Amino acid sequence: MTLPRIAVTMGDPAGVGPELCLRLLRDAHVRSYCHPIVYGDSALLRRIADHLHWPRPDPAHVLDLNAINTQSVVPGRVMAECGAAAYRYFTQAIDDALAGKVAAIVTAPLNKKSLHAAGIPFPGHTEILAARTNAERSCMMLTADAITCSLVTAHVGYRDVPQLLTFERIVDVIELTADAMRRLRGRPPRLLVCGLNPHAGERGLFGDREEERIIVPAVAAACAKPIDVSGPLPPDTAFLPKYRKDCDAYICMYHDQGLIPLKALAFEDAVNVTLGLPIVRTSVDHGTAFDIAWQGVADVSSLLKAVGLAAKLSGERPV
Numbered sequence: 474m475t476l477p478r479i480a481v482t483m484g485d486p487a488g489v490g491p492e493l494c495l496r497l498l499r500d501a502h503v504r505s506y507c508h509p510i511v512y513g514d515s516a517l518l519r520r521i522a523d524h525l526h527w528p529r530p531d532p533a534h535v536l537d538l539n540a541i542n543t544q545s546v547v548p549g550r551v552m553a554e555c556g557a558a559a560y561r562y563f564t565q566a567i568d569d570a571l572a573g574k575v576a577a578i579v580t581a582p583l584n585k586k587s588l589h590a591a592g593i594p595f596p597g598h599t600e601i602l603a604a605r606t607n608a609e610r611s612c613m614m615l616t617a618d619a620i621t622c623s624l625v626t627a628h629v630g631y632r633d634v635p636q637l638l639t640f641e642r643i644v645d646v647i648e649l650t651a652d653a654m655r656r657l658r659g660r661p662p663r664l665l666v667c668g669l670n671p672h673a674g675e676r677g678l679f680g681d682r683e684e685e686r687i688i689v690p691a692v693a694a695a696c697a698k699p700i701d702v703s704g705p706l707p708p709d710t711a712f713l714p715k716y717r718k719d720c721d722a723y724i725c726m727y728h729d730q731g732l733i734p735l736k737a738l739a740f741e742d743a744v745n746v747t748l749g750l751p752i753v754r755t756s757v758d759h760g761t762a763f764d765i766a767w768q769g770v771a772d773v774s775s776l777l778k779a780v781g782l783a784a785k786l787s788g789e790r791p792v
């Protein structure tokens with residue numbers, strides 16, 4: 474039987490991505506259902522394997538893009554060369570996925586400061602994907618058994634959030650999330666939408682009536698589709714256990730509104746999925762963890778979950 478090929482991008486060479494890829498390649502369960510291929514630098518993987526006294530990776534599972542001078546990499550350091558290399562691994566993987574050469578992409582973390590230092594005009598993977606695949610609409614969703622959150626806005630400063638909240642964008646994120654969760658759960662999902670302001674604005678007492686003007690009409694439009702969605706809920710109580718137990722996914726207005734509860738509840742297990750693309754892309758939920766890079770102590774759970782979900786979403790593994 475031919476196993477599906479899954480591109481696993483190595484992420485920032487100075488972060489925990491390379492050692493997590495080394496761990497992943499040694500995982501017998503992963504290799505039982507897919508053929509992972511690390512898009513990265515062979516010499517760097519060998520350098521870290523030797524440093525940690527781990528086995529070197531099987532060349533059959535590495536696509537050597539030779540994007541960086543391995544000896545120049547300092548673990549835990551922001552380096553433009555590392556940002557450029559991480560971008561190179563990722564764009565090659567996107568192009569290969571669009572060409573049907575791999576069934577899905579899974580990304581190890583890149584460092585946004587290094588990416589920026591390299592002059593790449595995107596904050597992160599999600600925005601690169603949307604541009605390179607010409608996706609009309611897409612969004613970031615992080616999912617775990619305990620909690621799932623989709624983000625209406627993501628890598629922007631707080632002061633920009635209110636202007637970015639539109640009726641259309643909120644309806645899009647609700648629809649993309651409902652489609653994804655229907656697929657994952659095998660039934661129509663229940664979604665909850667968070668308000669933007671404290672106490673969901675308390676009828677205009679806080680904020681600029683974003684709830685009444687934008688969020689309430691968007692929820693009503695999504696209900697009419699019909700999607701089982703309600704809100705906006707006051708964000709401070711939306712994540713109480715009594716709401717979580719009946720909620721398949723939350724629609725959150727900004728990055729930390731969703732990612733604080735998600736990481737508090739499920740840091741080891743959560744997977745980042747980009748919805749709305751013509752290709753499947755999943756990722757770890759964590760960053761480059763420069764404080765522990767190349768020490769061999771980084772937890773590989775999120776990467777293993779990300780590969781499992783990518784295989785599932787690409788139809789190569791039963792849901």
Ligand SMILES: NC(=O)C1=CN([C@@H]2O[C@H](COP(=O)(O)OP(=O)(O)OC[C@H]3O[C@@H](n4cnc5c(N)ncnc54)[C@H](O)[C@@H]3O)[C@@H](O)[C@H]2O)C=CC1
Pocket residue numbers: 489580581582583584585586598745756757758759760761762763764765770771772773
């Ligand atoms: N998918 C991606 O490419 C992501 C990239 N990032 C980027 O990563 C960089 C660093 O971000 P931070 O905010 O410092 O978050 P971080 O997730 O890298 O680190 C936060 C804390 O979690 C710990 N940690 C992270 N991953 C771990 C793992 N696998 N095992 C054990 N402990 C782990 C770190 O040691 C640190 O104490 C930033 O440039 C950020 O933008 C952040 C999130 C996702």
Ligand SMILES: NCC(=O)COP(=O)(O)O
Pocket residue numbers: 596597598599600732745756758
């Ligand atoms: N906090 C999530 C995150 O930063 C992931 O971003 P991306 O690189 O997957 O777009």
